[in-house]
Amino acid sequence: MAHGHKSDEKIVYVGDSRVIKKTEEQRLIPRDYSAYPGKSEAFIPNFLLKEWMVGVVVLVGMLVLVMSDPAPLGYPADPKNTAFIPMPDWYFLFMYQLLKYPYTSGSYVVLGAVVVPGLLFGGLLLAPFLDTGKERRFYRRPIASSLMILSLVACTYLTYTSWSHYQVELKEKNIIPEHIKREEELQANKGKAASGAAKTTTKKAAAIVAADDPGAKVFAKATCLACHGAQLKGMPASGVPALLGVGDTHTKDDILGIIKNGKGNMPAMYKPNIDKGLTDADIDQLADWLSKQKTQ
Structure with a gap:
């Protein structure tokens, strides 16, 4: 019909x-x-x-x-910064928290890093082949529904616990996360740039002084080059100041003190330079050359 x-x-x-x-x-x-x-x-x-x-x-x-x-960019990586608290992206926080527990870390790290994730993702991949029933109402599928609800509860709990512990650590160590500190510095720099716009337009542009000085050759070998750049312009957006005109505000002794003891976000760079092959005489020449970098 x-x-x-x-x-x-x-x-x-x-x-x-x-x-x-x-x-x-x-x-x-x-x-x-x-x-x-x-x-x-x-x-x-x-x-x-x-x-x-x-x-x-x-x-x-x-x-x-x-x-x-x-996504915000942080400061240049510093392996010597022991105060830094590494954190994964939010969708891996549950695994990050799981690996903190005694039964999934230390001697049992293989269990937490390989076995447990393997069972979870393996079960997810095999679910269509193991659960072949035609019923689609969740209350008629107790096993599959129970496992799914348990997984959701576990992931939610571990994610929340991981983030809560992170906030507690920040308060205890009095640490401001890098992305927040960087954003605050950017806003402060924008305010300074807006208020001093008239001055910068009339101010003579700074240039490298004594480019053929022996200290310039030392600078090319020093660790300073990685952050401040060959033109001494630094990375203001990332909190790395320019060295052009640094001699206007710092003496040779001041610069030596910063190299040996660090300042602000910059750690002490004396030993890394020594490890790189520089001598005390080289560092003295470097500080002397930097003190000559003046705008006038």
Whole structure:
């Protein structure tokens, strides 16, 4: 019999069967699946096209967020900074917290780093093959639903606990996270730049003094070059000051003191320079040359 109740449908009888004879135009029209149980549709191209469009919208949304609020950059890595507290991205906080427990760290680190994640992700990959029941209501699937709820609760608890411990550590050690400190410095620098715009326009541009001095050759070998740059311009956006004109505010002794004892976010750089092959005489020449960097 015919699928519909249209009066213009033409039925051709072939033996005992009744087959609807379709015209060429009718064959090009996609089949209407709404009369079938579940009101499904053709996977290709209908369902696939809709899923692709949803994926495009989500991807565009992520790109807009990334461009509107880029990830902040921290200070140059300092392996000697023992106060720094490393933290993974938020979606790995649960694993980070799991590895803090005694039964998943130390002698059991393989259990926490390989076995537990392997079981979790392996179970997720095998779920479609192990759970082949046709029932889709979660309360009719107690085992699968219980495991999923348990996983969600565990991940939520471990993530919250990890972040809470991190906040407590920051308060105990009186540490301001680098991205917050960097943002505050950027805002402060913007304020200074706006208030001193008139002065900077009339002030003579600083240039390297005594470029052929022996101290300049020492500077090219020293660790200072990595952060302050060959042109002594530094990285103000990252909190690294320029050395152009440093002689206006610092004497040779002041600069030697900073090299040996550090200042602000800059650690002591005397020993790293000695380890790099410089001598005390070289460092003395370096400090003397830097003290000559004046704007006047």
